[in-house]
Amino acid sequence: MYPDKFEYFTPDNIEGLEELLDKYKDDSKILAGGHSLIPLLKLRLTSIPYIIDISNIKDLSFVDCNNALEIGPMVRTGEVASNKIIGDKCKLLADAASKIADPQVRNMGTVGGDVCEADPRNDLPAVMLALNAEFEVTNSKEKRTVKAEDFFKDAYTTALESNDILTRIVIKNTENYYGKYYKYTTLSSDFAVFAIAINMSLNNNKTVKDIGIGLTNLNSTAVKPVEVENYLKNKKIDDKVAGEAFDLLLKSCDIEDDINGTAKNKEKILKNIFINGLKEIYEVL
Amino acid sequence: MYLNRFVNGEGKYVDDIKFDNMLYMSIVRSPYAHAKIKKVKGGLNSSELKAYYTGMDHAMREPVLAIDEVNYVGQCVAAVFSENRYESEDLLNSVEVDYEPLDAVSSIDDALKKPAIHDGMKDNILDTEDVGNKFNEKDIDYDIKVSDTLFMDRISANPIETRGIIADYKDNVLHIYASSQSIHRLKGGIMKTLNLKDGEIVVHHVDTGGAFGLKALIFPEYIIAAYASMKYKKPVKWIETRSEHLQAAHAGRGVKADITLYAKKDGKINGLDGTVYLDTGAYFTDDDLVDLGNAMHEVTGPYFIENAHLTGKYVLTNKALNGYYRGAGKPEASRIMERMIDLLADKLKMDIADIRIKNATEKPFKSPLGFDINYPTKPLLEAALKHFDYYNLSKKEKLGISLFILDEDTAPGESCRIIVKNGKVTVYFGGDVSGQGHELFVQEMLSEEFKIDKDLISLDYDDTNTLKDGTGTWGSRSAITHGSVLMKTAEIIKNDVIKKFGKYDKDLLLNNEFNEYYYYKIDYNANSVNFNMVSCNVNDMNSIKIYTYYDLGKVLNLKNVLGSIHGGGLQALGEALSETLRYDEDGQLITNNIADAGLLTADKIPQYNIKIVENNSEFPDKAKGIGESTMIGIPSALARSIELQTGKRVTKFPIDDLSLFNKCME
Numbered sequence: 004m005y006p007d008k009f010e011y012f013t014p015d016n017i018e019g020l021e022e023l024l025d026k027y028k029d030d031s032k033i034l035a036g037g038h039s040l041i042p043l044l045k046l047r048l049t050s051i052p053y054i055i056d057i058s059n060i061k062d063l064s065f066v067d068c069n070n071a072l073e074i075g076p077m078v079r080t081g082e083v084a085s086n087k088i089i090g091d092k093c094k095l096l097a098d099a100a101s102k103i104a105d106p107q108v109r110n111m112g113t114v115g116g117d118v119c120e121a122d123p124r125n126d127l128p129a130v131m132l133a134l135n136a137e138f139e140v141t142n143s144k145e146k147r148t149v150k151a152e153d154f155f156k157d158a159y160t161t162a163l164e165s166n167d168i169l170t171r172i173v174i175k176n177t178e179n180y181y182g183k184y185y186k187y188t189t190l191s192s193d194f195a196v197f198a199i200a201i202n203m204s205l206n207n208n209k210t211v212k213d214i215g216i217g218l219t220n221l222n223s224t225a226v227k228p229v230e231v232e233n234y235l236k237n238k239k240i241d242d243k244v245a246g247e248a249f250d251l252l253l254k255s256c257d258i259e260d261d262i263n264g265t266a267k268n269k270e271k272i273l274k275n276i277f278i279n280g281l282k283e284i285y286e287v288l
Numbered sequence: 289m290y291l292n293r294f295v296n297g298e299g300k301y302v303d304d305i306k307f308d309n310m311l312y313m314s315i316v317r318s319p320y321a322h323a324k325i326k327k328v329k330g331g332l333n334s335s336e337l338k339a340y341y342t343g344m345d346h347a348m349r350e351p352v353l354a355i356d357e358v359n360y361v362g363q364c365v366a367a368v369f370s371e372n373r374y375e376s377e378d379l380l381n382s383v384e385v386d387y388e389p390l391d392a393v394s395s396i397d398d399a400l401k402k403p404a405i406h407d408g409m410k411d412n413i414l415d416t417e418d419v420g421n422k423f424n425e426k427d428i429d430y431d432i433k434v435s436d437t438l439f440m441d442r443i444s445a446n447p448i449e450t451r452g453i454i455a456d457y458k459d460n461v462l463h464i465y466a467s468s469q470s471i472h473r474l475k476g477g478i479m480k481t482l483n484l485k486d487g488e489i490v491v492h493h494v495d496t497g498g499a500f501g502l503k504a505l506i507f508p509e510y511i512i513a514a515y516a517s518m519k520y521k522k523p524v525k526w527i528e529t530r531s532e533h534l535q536a537a538h539a540g541r542g543v544k545a546d547i548t549l550y551a552k553k554d555g556k557i558n559g560l561d562g563t564v565y566l567d568t569g570a571y572f573t574d575d576d577l578v579d580l581g582n583a584m585h586e587v588t589g590p591y592f593i594e595n596a597h598l599t600g601k602y603v604l605t606n607k608a609l610n611g612y613y614r615g616a617g618k619p620e621a622s623r624i625m626e627r628m629i630d631l632l633a634d635k636l637k638m639d640i641a642d643i644r645i646k647n648a649t650e651k652p653f654k655s656p657l658g659f660d661i662n663y664p665t666k667p668l669l670e671a672a673l674k675h676f677d678y679y680n681l682s683k684k685e686k687l688g689i690s691l692f693i694l695d696e697d698t699a700p701g702e703s704c705r706i707i708v709k710n711g712k713v714t715v716y717f718g719g720d721v722s723g724q725g726h727e728l729f730v731q732e733m734l735s736e737e738f739k740i741d742k743d744l745i746s747l748d749y750d751d752t753n754t755l756k757d758g759t760g761t762w763g764s765r766s767a768i769t770h771g772s773v774l775m776k777t778a779e780i781i782k783n784d785v786i787k788k789f790g791k792y793d794k795d796l797l798l799n800n801e802f803n804e805y806y807y808y809k810i811d812y813n814a815n816s817v818n819f820n821m822v823s824c825n826v827n828d829m830n831s832i833k834i835y836t837y838y839d840l841g842k843v844l845n846l847k848n849v850l851g852s853i854h855g856g857g858l859q860a861l862g863e864a865l866s867e868t869l870r871y872d873e874d875g876q877l878i879t880n881n882i883a884d885a886g887l888l889t890a891d892k893i894p895q896y897n898i899k900i901v902e903n904n905s906e907f908p909d910k911a912k913g914i915g916e917s918t919m920i921g922i923p924s925a926l927a928r929s930i931e932l933q934t935g936k937r938v939t940k941f942p943i944d945d946l947s948l949f950n951k952c953m954e
Binding site for chain 2: 005007008046047102185186187188189190191192194196262263264268269271272276
């Protein structure tokens with residue numbers, strides 16, 4: 004790896020991190036697991052004069068569950084996939100994390116890095132949208148909460164300012180939910196051609212009580228098709244309902260011909276996966 | 289054991305070698321597929337080093353550093369040097385180049401339609417060649433004619449170790465350390481380009497981490513490094529990045545064919561004609577002749593077809609140059625034939641095995657395209673079908689089959705030195721080892737021949753001084769050429785012992801010193817007959833099952849054989865399904881990083897049903913070849929198994945259909 008020159012910092016507390024971010028502003032960037040940032044540096048697609056590695060900040064690595072599931076941004080993807088609390092409380096998140104890349108990458112990559120890098124091919128942004136997650140954002144002046152649906156702005160662009168730190172991920176929709184991450188890849192790559200995150204709960208009469216959906220790599224950034232979620236609420240899921248939901252879903256997608264195939268072919272596969280996925284989760288519940 | 293050093297990280301590849309005061313070289317490469325260079329300022333550029341590196345002095349050969357124009361993305365424009373690799377990468381920005389972009393040609397079809405990319409040419413056809421005897425369809429006996437167009441896209445060698453070199457000029461001798469399949473060929477190439485005399489250059493063989501044909505070639509970067517070392521009087525190292533590899537390393541396949549078969553109703557093929565196109569990339573290279581030569585001469589393969597004629601066209605495009613890739617024209621030839629014979633079977637509603645039996649032979653023969661087939665092909669085909677119970681299995685499974693000739697590239701032979709000293713036996717081959725595990729068969733054969741322990745035998749590396757002559761490791765030759773010269777040299781050593789002591793025993797050998805060199809000459813390319821069968825369920829990648837029925841002559845070492853089949857099988861699946869270099873209309877490489885390059889990993893290794901038959905060859909070690917068999921036999925058979933299920937005939941490789949082999953992760 005032969006990146007441009009950079010200065011490298013490893014603060015061991017949040018205050019130290021805040022100071023560095025205030026000092027270097029746009030010239031700095033946080034390095035979490037590095038599995039999105041390092042390839043960009045390596046290929047010299049980006050050049051960052053000040054890199055701040057936050058792996059020494061212990062306060063950013065935790066998993067708690069009181070009223071809601073709370074996860075620190077530095078929890079490694081592999082830990083997200085295998086953590087018992089997350090597995091119990093949030094099947095969707097554990098499932099998605101287990102489908103990211105390979106063990107080596109999961110051992111380094113972090114939940115916060117995946118979310119904040121906002122690469123359209125990253126998996127966890129769509130999962131956070133489906134879970135209606137909330138992000139605690141901290142800087143030297145304030146702490147604030149940003150909803151997942153307000154967080155992802157565009158490819159590689161989030162609601163974070165240059166001095167902001169993601170300090171906590173809060174997931175409230177855990178009781179009686181079941182969810183799964185449907186990830187379609189090519190034969191040779193672990194990146195999603197596209198993926199659909201679905202999180203669902205049912206009323207006593209077997210109608211949908213709540214549903215969250217997130218889409219990976221079907222637009223310039225992860226997308227939450229709110230119209231589809233609203234349409235499905237209070238309905239029983241069958242082929243007809245699922246098919247109509249898919250027609251609405253397409254409105255949130257921008258599918259183009261690319262290296263992976265024609266838009267038409269991809270749409271066909273996507274439809275199959277979405278309808279089968281909805282039905283599978285509905286059956287489990 | 290000896291091979292463990294690679295697994296333990298103790299291999300010593302070019303990049304592991306360090307010298308004092310060494311300079312690192314980085315290359316300024318063209319960002320355009322086609323452009324005029326209006327100005328270059330800085331770095332080592334063609335205003336100083338104007339040279340050409342091909343063996344043949346063809347008018348359209350590539351300059352080592354671009355002169356006035358660039359013709360593909362990644363072409364070398366200038367070189368910069370620093371004692372620190374990071375700094376040499378930074379220095380790339382210090383070279384100013386003004387380009388005036390021009391229209392690019394990025395495919396064979398494009399090239400046939402668009403104006404010539406090179407000044408002074410009327411079109412983009414570099415050369416045309418005819419093989420076989422032209423015939424008039426009125427003059428041959430046929431009932432049915434089938435035609436189709438087949439296309440095999442470009443593919444990069446992508447060895448784990450990319451290209452690399454150290455040039456170290458000291459005491460008026462240029463020392464070269466390179467990742468190579470043939471140090472002797474490399475020596476010749478550098479001598480010619482830089483006008484060196486024998487004695488002014490020594491090329492050293494070092495650990496080579498995969499080659500796949502690519503590293504039999506010489507490259508502009510190697511010449512630049514050699515020149516720079518002579519200029520600066522310092523060692524100069526160049527190690528290719530993966531991005532450079534995908535962009536600029538000479539790529540394989542890139543073959544299109546328009547073919548017609550003329551056949552009788554009973555399936556007997558009496559004629560074949562058509563045109564085969566090779567995407568040569570932006571300039572001529574010597575390897576174009578081998579690739580398209582093999583792709584044409586070997587088309588009729590194991591079948592006797594009385595009338596055959598092909599026109600070959602070397603087509604220029606604004607892409608990196610053409611090079612060898614495991615098989616070098618042989619898989620192309622076989623795939624053309626096997627895909628066409630399947631089409632003919634479908635038109636005649638014949639079984640794909642029956643039509644092959646109809647056209648296979650009872651005797652060795654010479655094809656009208658000039659390919660000498662050493663063995664009858666029908667007996668092996670029938671034995672393979674019987675062994676795998678094809679006719680019953682084909683009722684249950686969707687089977688594709690492939691019968692092919694493996695051209696083993698045995699000429700002109702190989703050299704070997706055996707040194708016995710201090711109770712140990714050391715072997716050197718003139719043809720370099722590039723990661724296939726030659727040491728395994730060396731130990732197995734010599735321990736038997738000398739009646740000594742395997743641990744006392746090792747394979748070491750030569751240089752062009754210690755071994756004056758040698759050929760290389762490529763094609764499917766090593767088992768025959770290296771194995772045979774090893775046996776011949778071992779015989780000479782044994783005779784030395786007998787001459788000295790009147791008898792041979794292992795203590796007389798090990799307690800004394802012996803040193804013998806031998807070049808075993810072979811003046812023709814031998815070949816063998818082989819068979820593959822593939823079944824799969826198009827909804828499940830793990831369902832792919834590869835049946836191999838290979839005639840290997842005497843198996844020298846079973847581990848070598850299985851390694852070649854297991855790894856080569858996966859490599860063949862990659863080529864068939866996903867691995868490629870894809871360019872946009874402007875000649876920009878789209879698959880420009882390893883994640884997009886389509887290589888399959890070990891989790892996709894298919895199931896194997898391997899049958900090895902051992903009909904001895906005519907060579908001293910009785911072996912036959914294996915190296916390229918998987919690449920020749922597997923893709924076309926897999927294509928057949930797939931098309932039987934989708935109903936869509938496969939004419940393009942990689943097949944690359946997103947909907948095949950349901951890839952929704954579980």
